[in-house]
Amino acid sequence: MKSHFFTLSDYPNGLPERELFTLDSQSLPDLNPGEVRIRNRWLSVDPYMRGRMSGQHTYVAPFRLGQPMEGGAIGEVIASNDERLKEGDIVSHMGGWRDIAQISSSGVYPLPNADVPEQAYLGVLGMPGMTAWTGLNRIAECRPGDNVLVSAASGAVGSLVVQLAKAKGCHVVGIAGAAHKLAWLESLGVEPVSYRDRSAHELSDAIQLASPEGIDVYFENVGGICLEAALSQLNEGARIAVCGMIGSYNAEKPTPGPSNLSQMLVRKAKMQGFIVADHWDHYSEFLKEVAPQVTAGKIDYKETVKEGLESTPDAFLELFKGGNTGKMLVALER
Template identity: 55%
Template sequence: MSIENNKAIHLRQRPEGIPSEEHFELVRTPLAKIKKGEVLVKNLWMSVDPYMRGRMTEQKSYVEPFAVGEVLDGGAIGEVIESDNPAFAVGSKVAHMNGWREYFVSNGSDLQPLPDMGVPVQAFLGVLGMPGMTAYTGLLNIGELKEDDHVFVSAASGAVGSIVCQIAKLKGCRVVGSVGSDAKAHYLMSELGVDAVVNYKTTDNLRSDIIKHCPNGIDVYFENVGGEHFEALLDVMNDHGRIALCGMIDQYNATAPAPGPANLAQILVKRLKVQGFIVTDHWDSYPAFVQEMAQWIQAEQVSWKETVYQGIEEAPEAFIGLFSGKNTGKMLVKLT
């Protein structure tokens, strides 16, 4: 099979501040035919995630920066449509990191076959993929969650946050979240069983509002946001509390470093543990996670939402939308 016009999104230039369409470029190139041992994969779904913003800067972080003028990459789900590799039959579905393009050729070494778990394949980009695993390991391993803990989750309606809320409820905790709209607040309260929600966009005083909704303080803070949230929570944390630092989306688009919180001494006074983590460091626990999460899904104890953009042309818009809260649950791009 010949693919004459394989559409892919390249990084045209490195953004400063909030990314916009001009930082991306849709490029069409022909794709070479598969050789012996190779497969041709057609992407069905691709993921856009906040961490990708970090890779758009020049600075080396925990993953290599994207290269200007080259195709972006990231988590995606594809279907094998041509195969000269016995390990991958035509029609099989695979998870991989070759997102931001419609087709690609692989020798199979970078492809993970998807188990049949009776869920839509794109769930492996969300609740059963990196965001779900991030929620699980951050809450249980880094946050050392215990029954009856009081838990706070920032960006609580996002792909990670919404799973954190549900796992914490399943583990017998009281859960308070922060979100950026009343619709998201309603979703958390009515569908996920969250105990209280703070709307950080409409509140006059984030810190007071959080204190009001957390009368017994917080034992585990699952942090996706940073900035004002982090400072407020330092004041709200209970002694021996744990802060699982998963993201600081408030700062990903900052053009100059913003001063940190003035109350870091709370870490000492309250004997807090503040720990950053990256899900890829914990991938050994993925099988344990999938087993427990699959049970929850089958028992309908965990649910999820998706915000879906259509076609690779919309991938930049989907990505940009992450930073203005356009998504509830997992932000996805459907490629077919």
């Protein structure tokens, strides 16, 4: 049986060229003990993957050039050398960017039992959802009544953050670009603010208008003018959860940071970076709290779906052009 997979041919500077991604294939050997073979049905592409293309060890190891790339995926077990897993099981694992994954079973998990489409475990009930919940609660220590600001608020993570904050009884402002994203945010009870064609100062004014009582919690996905504008509106004791800075992932040279970082001092604010991988021991807590809200339809989530393995690099690259509303996914033939 053959596996088709993407490899990276070089570490890019700036936004990766499509040509850096090569579709390759290999005939799979027999299963080793403890291995499992999975036919993937859904692949995840996520902004953090850009960090693995830098060639430098950041918080995850870089992709190895010429080797199958990795990422979250949902698939069906078609052969197993681990008694914990059997043919027909639907599982989540990290053997993405390919159609057939043959990997150690140690990172392969059957899906929890909730009444949601399976691909939700790559989004609202998976890594992005867990990221939203962790950043909002465990890092930013969000409390009912807080004034919450979220950048990239219509993305896979941001759209969960705004809804979890609303459910907590917070006043929520969401920054996004396209009109249909702003409209979606508004439909969720969020004050939508566009960053388009605005300076940091103008964005700051818009945030002030949307949240006249300042900002207690800022969930940071973007950096750049969003961070500068947020800093200018912080309340005393504000907390900033730094989940991502997608605005700088493809920068070809260093770009200056916010000119008003001294607001951290003036407002006695806290800023903290976090990686969801460090918090997985709280996944069941997250699931217990959020899954019922999803199955009851109280949390709205969107997906942007590309079809076919070949579209995976394009799906990934569109993340940096605002091409997704909610979770960006690749659907494979089933």
